[in-house]
Amino acid sequence: MSKPKLALYWAASCGGCEIAVLDIEEKILDVADFFDIVFWPVALDFKYKDVEAMPDKNIDLCLFNGSIRTSENEHLAHLLRKKSKVLVAFGSCAHEGCIPGLANLYKKEDILNFVYKESPSTINEAGIFPQTKFKVNGNEIDLPEFYESVKPLDEVVPVEYYIPGCPPQPPQILAVISLIIEGKPLPPPGSIVGAGEKTCCDECTRTREEKKIKKFYRPFEIVSKPDQCLLDQGILCMGPATRSGCGALCVSANMPCRGCYGAPPNSLDQGTKMISALSSVIDSQDPEEVERIINNIADLVGTLYRFSLPSSILKQKKILRSGQNASN
Amino acid sequence: MISVNIDGKEVQVPEDSSILKAAEKAGIWIPTMCYSELFEPYGVCRLCSVEVIRGRRSRVVTACNYPVREGLTVLTNSEKIQWIRKMIMEMMLSRWPNVGVVKDMATRLGVTKPRFESLEKDEDPNACILCGMCVNACKELVKAEVLGFAYRGIKREVVLPFDKKSAECIVCGACAHVCPTGHVKMIIEDYRGKKPEFTLGAKTAIYVPSMQAVPRVPVIDTESCIHFKTDGCETCSKVCEPQAINYKMEDEIIEFEVGQILVATGFDIFDATPMAQYGYGRYDNVYSSLEFEYLLNSTGPTGGKILLKNGKEPRAVGIIHCIGSRDTNHHPYCSRVCCMYALKFAHLIHDRTRAAIYQFYIDMRAFGKGYEEFYSRLLNEGITMIRGKAAEVVEASKSKEDEGKLLIRCEDTLIGKFREIPVDMVILCNAIEPRKDSDTVKKLFSMSKSPDGFFLERHPKLDPTSTMTDGILIAGCAQGPKDIPDTVAQASSAAARILSLIAKGEVEIDPICATVQEEFCSGCKICNNLCPYSAIEFLIDKNISHVNEVLCKGCGTCVAACPSGAMTGSGFTDKQIYAELEGLLEI
Amino acid sequence: MSEFNPRIVGFLCNWCSYTGADLAGTSRLKSSPSIRIIRTMCSGRVDPTFVVKAFELGADGVLIAGCHFGDCHYQEGNYKTMRRVVLLKRLLYDLGIEPERVRLEWISASEGEKFTRVSNEFTEQIRNLGPINLEYLQNRISHSLNEPVEVI
Numbered sequence A: 001m002s003k004p005k006l007a008l009y010w011a012a013s014c015g016g017c018e019i020a021v022l023d024i025e026e027k028i029l030d031v032a033d034f035f036d037i038v039f040w041p042v043a044l045d046f047k048y049k050d051v052e053a054m055p056d057k058n059i060d061l062c063l064f065n066g067s068i069r070t071s072e073n074e075h076l077a078h079l080l081r082k083k084s085k086v087l088v089a090f091g092s093c094a095h096e097g098c099i100p101g102l103a104n105l106y107k108k109e110d111i112l113n114f115v116y117k118e119s120p121s122t123i124n125e126a127g128i129f130p131q132t133k134f135k136v137n138g139n140e141i142d143l144p145e146f147y148e149s150v151k152p153l154d155e156v157v158p159v160e161y162y163i164p165g166c167p168p169q170p171p172q173i174l175a176v177i178s179l180i181i182e183g184k185p186l187p188p189p190g191s192i193v194g195a196g197e198k199t200c201c202d203e204c205t206r207t208r209e210e211k212k213i214k215k216f217y218r219p220f221e222i223v224s225k226p227d228q229c230l231l232d233q234g235i236l237c238m239g240p241a242t243r244s245g246c247g248a249l250c251v252s253a254n255m256p257c258r259g260c261y262g263a264p265p266n267s268l269d270q271g272t273k274m275i276s277a278l279s280s281v282i283d284s285q286d287p288e289e290v291e292r293i294i295n296n297i298a299d300l301v302g303t304l305y306r307f308s309l310p311s312s313i314l315k316q317k318k319i320l321r322s323g324q325n326a327s328n
Numbered sequence B: 001m002i003s004v005n006i007d008g009k010e011v012q013v014p015e016d017s018s019i020l021k022a023a024e025k026a027g028i029w030i031p032t033m034c035y036s037e038l039f040e041p042y043g044v045c046r047l048c049s050v051e052v053i054r055g056r057r058s059r060v061v062t063a064c065n066y067p068v069r070e071g072l073t074v075l076t077n078s079e080k081i082q083w084i085r086k087m088i089m090e091m092m093l094s095r096w097p098n099v100g101v102v103k104d105m106a107t108r109l110g111v112t113k114p115r116f117e118s119l120e121k122d123e124d125p126n127a128c129i130l131c132g133m134c135v136n137a138c139k140e141l142v143k144a145e146v147l148g149f150a151y152r153g154i155k156r157e158v159v160l161p162f163d164k165k166s167a168e169c170i171v172c173g174a175c176a177h178v179c180p181t182g183h184v185k186m187i188i189e190d191y192r193g194k195k196p197e198f199t200l201g202a203k204t205a206i207y208v209p210s211m212q213a214v215p216r217v218p219v220i221d222t223e224s225c226i227h228f229k230t231d232g233c234e235t236c237s238k239v240c241e242p243q244a245i246n247y248k249m250e251d252e253i254i255e256f257e258v259g260q261i262l263v264a265t266g267f268d269i270f271d272a273t274p275m276a277q278y279g280y281g282r283y284d285n286v287y288s289s290l291e292f293e294y295l296l297n298s299t300g301p302t303g304g305k306i307l308l309k310n311g312k313e314p315r316a317v318g319i320i321h322c323i324g325s326r327d328t329n330h331h332p333y334c335s336r337v338c339c340m341y342a343l344k345f346a347h348l349i350h351d352r353t354r355a356a357i358y359q360f361y362i363d364m365r366a367f368g369k370g371y372e373e374f375y376s377r378l379l380n381e382g383i384t385m386i387r388g389k390a391a392e393v394v395e396a397s398k399s400k401e402d403e404g405k406l407l408i409r410c411e412d413t414l415i416g417k418f419r420e421i422p423v424d425m426v427i428l429c430n431a432i433e434p435r436k437d438s439d440t441v442k443k444l445f446s447m448s449k450s451p452d453g454f455f456l457e458r459h460p461k462l463d464p465t466s467t468m469t470d471g472i473l474i475a476g477c478a479q480g481p482k483d484i485p486d487t488v489a490q491a492s493s494a495a496a497r498i499l500s501l502i503a504k505g506e507v508e509i510d511p512i513c514a515t516v517q518e519e520f521c522s523g524c525k526i527c528n529n530l531c532p533y534s535a536i537e538f539l540i541d542k543n544i545s546h547v548n549e550v551l552c553k554g555c556g557t558c559v560a561a562c563p564s565g566a567m568t569g570s571g572f573t574d575k576q577i578y579a580e581l582e583g584l585l586e587i
Numbered sequence C: 001m002s003e004f005n006p007r008i009v010g011f012l013c014n015w016c017s018y019t020g021a022d023l024a025g026t027s028r029l030k031s032s033p034s035i036r037i038i039r040t041m042c043s044g045r046v047d048p049t050f051v052v053k054a055f056e057l058g059a060d061g062v063l064i065a066g067c068h069f070g071d072c073h074y075q076e077g078n079y080k081t082m083r084r085v086v087l088l089k090r091l092l093y094d095l096g097i098e099p100e101r102v103r104l105e106w107i108s109a110s111e112g113e114k115f116t117r118v119s120n121e122f123t124e125q126i127r128n129l130g131p132i133n134l135e136y137l138q139n140r141i142s143h144s145l146n147e148p149v150e151v152i
Helices: A016-022 A027-034 A048-052 A071-082 A091-096 A099-105 A106-118 A170-180 A270-281 A287-294 A302-303 B018-028 B079-095 B102-110 B133-141 B176-179 B234-241 B289-296 B337-352 B371-380 B438-444 B482-505 B555-563 B576-584 C015-026 C048-056 C077-094 C113-128
Strands: A005-010 A035-037 A059-066 A068-070 A082-089 A133-136 A140-141 A145-152 A160-161 B002-006 B009-013 B050-053 B057-062 B073-075 B148-150 B158-161 B262-265 B267-269 B286-288 B314-322 B356-361 B386-388 B390-395 B406-412 B417-423 B425-430 B433-434 B471-475 B515-516 B534-537 B544-547 B565-572 C008-013 C036-039 C061-066 C103-104
Touching: A005 A016, A005 A071, A016 A059, A016 A091, A016 A170, A027 A170, A035 A145, A048 A071, A059 A071, A059 A091, A068 B009, A082 A091, A091 A099, A091 A160, A106 A145, A140 C036, A160 A170, A170 B482, A270 A302, A270 B555, A270 C048, A287 C077, A302 B356, A302 C077, B009 B018, B018 B050, B018 B073, B018 B534, B050 B079, B057 B079, B079 B102, B133 B148, B133 B176, B133 B565, B148 B565, B158 B314, B158 C015, B262 B482, B286 B289, B289 B337, B289 B390, B289 B425, B289 C061, B314 B337, B314 B390, B314 B406, B314 B417, B337 B356, B337 B371, B356 B406, B386 B406, B406 B425, B471 B482, B515 B544, B544 B565, B555 B565, B555 C077, B576 C048, C008 C015, C008 C113, C015 C061, C015 C113, C036 C113, C048 C061, C061 C077, C061 C113, C077 C103, C103 C113
Parallel strands: A005 A035, A005 A059, A059 A082, A082 A160, B002 B073, B262 B471, B286 B425, B314 B356, B314 B425, B356 B386, C008 C036, C008 C061, C061 C103
Antiparallel strands: A068 A145, A133 A140, B002 B009, B050 B057, B050 B073, B148 B158, B267 B433, B390 B406, B406 B417, B515 B565, B534 B544
């Protein structure tokens, strides 16, 4: 009997998820032993055509990390979906869009303009911008198209499972893979695996009091007490609105939770839920004072949706059609 | 008890009684000028001088402050005493020939004309006779010790400290009250006292609130009572034989635990002062309906007689309807009871006086059982009904004789003519309006108000005694203007509702309630201090929050606030609201 | 071109605003038909998620109405609503949606007239802002799987 086939792919991502796979340490050898790795662009030399040549549903398990930013990402998502029995959105980018998803606050042309022309370190006098078709030596080649917005993987193709986290924590990865290796029954499709059902607070060891916030601080503005809830101290910690699973890593390093594990099971939208919670504990009954207090929060949308903007309800900043004026 | 012989009469009196007291008991009159039972005898007028005989010695002493001894013999009318009294009176009369009390006493003692002239002769009928009553009242009774004597001999006079207005004076008026000559007068420059409930008569600081008060006992107005200002006075306590007066009693807040509350806080009457055209508060004989009701009352200031402020009977009375009601500037609603009590007033005025009665109405609303019949009866009594709202009430007196006469100007819409009616008295039918503190009461019981400002019932037709808050019921004018039968009906219905719930023995609470899905709660403590009813407790052992279903009122604030979505509940769940949204926005 | 008829969701609290809207009805006042009302027990129940969800589903505006300060049936639910709306408007602004599309009003049970005025005014306000135009959200749905899975 042949070994089950494993594929790993990265779309729009930083590569951290791949490192996280390696971070399971010597257990990677068990994985390599159990699986036949058929596709892993970061580590092994396979070509797309190798995958295209495979029969459908040939890959038993495909860990897909990265969000869908370009046409290449999308193509591979469709391809791997076709060739895989189980497609897993691996890591926050594939799950919710993650940091690349914050690009959804800008229009495509603004991003290209900045990157290829306006950024201080760019000299592009010829005004060359990425093209989708390019002629070289008389042959025309196709280049990936940069999409208007970033999407999580499940908006392009259906996925069986999600493993959240930026990156997913190695023990959680190991736990999921061991499940397969040990042949245990799998959870129903659509499940989020490798994470808890509660929120980050469940894993946080700090002591919490009933909250009353008079002022929000950024982490560098205050010497926080190491054993007291950060939100109690006025540091905007996303922990209460973030799924557990990481072991409260950031908080134990004295940094507020940034929310990479995404919304907990009963929450539809991480950001608005957090708004609701935060505003409930702001200690003021005067609208003007409330306004002053929330003005202390730097980059509200970036804080609330640092990892989940493309999968939030509104998904992106509103695109204005030509002729419409920007509201700000 | 010791026995004393006064003018040959033996009397038994307690030890330490004064001769004056003993003489009073013996029925013998001793003239006094500076004596009052309210304070210690002063002995300054010397008019009460009597002869005291002990063995063979005789002495002249003042009866008011000389204590009796066993076997004392007193002569109050001996020749010597008569001579002394006359001399004193002659001296007083020569100095204050026109003061009433001095003249009366002189006449009584048989002095008609003094034999000599005084150097300090004062012909003022209100002259100060230096009796010291005011000083003593101020010192002993009021304990303010403001008034005092200055200078000596014939220059002696009663003064305020440094002859200036004194901040120590509490303006109690006790000095003016005791002054026998009217020399001490109250001049009220700045009256900051509270406005009496009715301006029809002065009240003492201790009074029975009304003849119908339950229990019918007097109360002390601690803001006006001298005792509460200076610790002095206590006159009421001195005269109260059963010793029922207790100054130490204080307002106390008593807490009761109850399951249901019937709010029947009543109404206020509209203050017509801002409607300057009717002259309320400016003209003496313009009355509010409640003031007139008080005037009609047999326990009222006139004993039920309908009198003008000058004590005369009115010859014409005008009753003006809809003051502040059915008026877009004040209250748009009809106060419902005014038409009928205006008719009652007319009937009683007709009964008790011979005055002509004019009613100025917009519409007659005789809506209740027997009311229309009463209206017809009144029409036969010869009351003039003028359809049209009175425009204004003006002063009509042209000469001294008809001072206080008023003129009501109005348009009689039935004949289409402008009319001016001269009257002596005007009665305004003030609107019924919500109580001034109804907002506080509203908040206290989480009730609502309808646009007219009265408490809002749960349903105007089907549930007029309940409110939106379970266990809080309303009745009477707190809910809206209504007359006595309607109030009784509504209050009885509310009482029946209360009893039915008591009989049932259990209450049904709203099924809407928050619950924590324990498997999703991480104990972030966002929700715990949100709950105004403290229904969310924190279970330390499980590190999660828990909702006490009995305390929870189901507002859902915690459900909205829960960042993990662990807080949910029966009714108004996220799922239901999303489904509603989808349904609403389908088309 | 026919006039733009906005779709507005109104979250009204049970005790004040919903009763106020009821009063507007029983008083036969003409309120804008654009307001589609959802009753909540307290304006404090209104989760900002509901508002963005309404926008996603095509609402052009959202009205949230509760009791006046101090009048809240639940003592201070409306203060929480006020704070939520302040923060939510800030977020909407950052996401390019006009904050004026959310309106917070205090309407008591006796203010049927105010409900009518607010609903008419708000409808006019949204009409001037135009449709919300979030077409880019169309077809952006997450694919879900329901068949059971076998890996090995």
